[in-house]
Amino acid sequence: MQKRSDDCLIAYLDGEVDASERREIEGWLDTDPAARDKLAALAESAALVRSAFDEVVHEPVPDRLIAAARGEKLSAERRANILPFKRGRSPAGAPAGRSWWLGLPLAASLCGLLLGGSVAYLSVAKLLPGALEGKQPAVEMAAADNLWLDNAAGYFKLLASAGDGALIDVPATGDPREALQKISQSLPQEVRLPDLKPWGLSFRGARLVVADGRPAAQLVYTTDNKAIGPLTLIIGSSKEQDIPPTLARRQDVNLLYWRHQGRAYALVGQTDVGYLWGIANDVAWQLDAI
């Protein structure tokens, strides 16, 4: 009898009883204080169990699982590359391929010039047959993606190398929205600021950059957690078709990039991919939600 009672209470708590059973159980609860106590205790223990396992879903998903889900084999070399960000100079044996991003300081210094001429750029772009049309051959689109991502990763590396001395065009002093307004004045579209405080990231400021020849905003987030390191979010314009968040990698830099309604986004960092996925989803949600 007691077991039957417990079963009923548990099913009632789980919403697994029909209307007549619910009325019957509620009638029983009205008249039996012990049953009410039992129900409260069962609800309490269920809440505890949920709490005990809830943190797992907020943990970063390991790279190896992302790779497994995509049907990729994560090579030992690649796994070794996904390391917590280390500040300072690279070791003497740094890979030769590193030089690809070293040219970007020059690009950065030309940024203001390019921004000033962004209107002219857009006019010129119209003269290029098919350059900004919705459909492009896949190879061309991939090449454009690559350049855009190279730029996004390069600007991240510049920022990470500079550490605390990194130049920020519009520091996040006072009202961050003001910083975003200033940045937006130089871009084809207004840029909004995703709040990443729940991820332990503070908005430090924004920079104007050039990604694949187009002006873009680089939002800079930092944290005291050295295992995560700085993160940047590049927001630029795009006339390509929308794509869902997609993982890319440039040496030891992870990028999650996507396009949505005329904007191109790249979340860039040296933390693990699972963490980036979580943040990217949050960013996508925040920027589309309002």
Next chain:
Amino acid sequence: MSIRFGDQLIAVLPRLRRFARGLTGSAVEADDLVQAACERALARQHQFQEGTRFDSWMFRIVQTIWIDQVRSRDVRKEGGEVAEERLGSDEPVRRVEARLALDEVRRAVHRLPPDQRTALLLVTVDGLSYKEAAEVVRVPVGTIMSRLARARIALQHQLEAGGGMRRSIDNAEAQ
């Protein structure tokens, strides 16, 4: 591999990890289990029926692999010892009382028999209905109901005996 299939798989990974963590009691073993489930899902993606719940299908794969692993072990340590040892090895230094209390809850869950633990994780933690959980485990709904009831009652007794509920409540109130 279709992009959509991979994307669905990535989207459900956090929940699969939670389910696997509850089953195995170990972060490392749980991720190994999820990885094996991903590999099996990709190999058998043609078996997934469009229009059915992808998450349930994946839960079933995780649960099946785990059951196979459990059965392949000749001698299994007593649940409490296993849980304590494994959880301890994966956890960082326990910083707060609340974490201790939640550890106690996890250990209590791990002491449950595998079939009860599975039912508890699917319904109470992941919010599946009895019918959905029954489909994952491939047993009648009534079986899920009785396993769940036994699990919930045993868990409550364990927590009450260990003072876990009271401490957890106190900690929650203190935070």
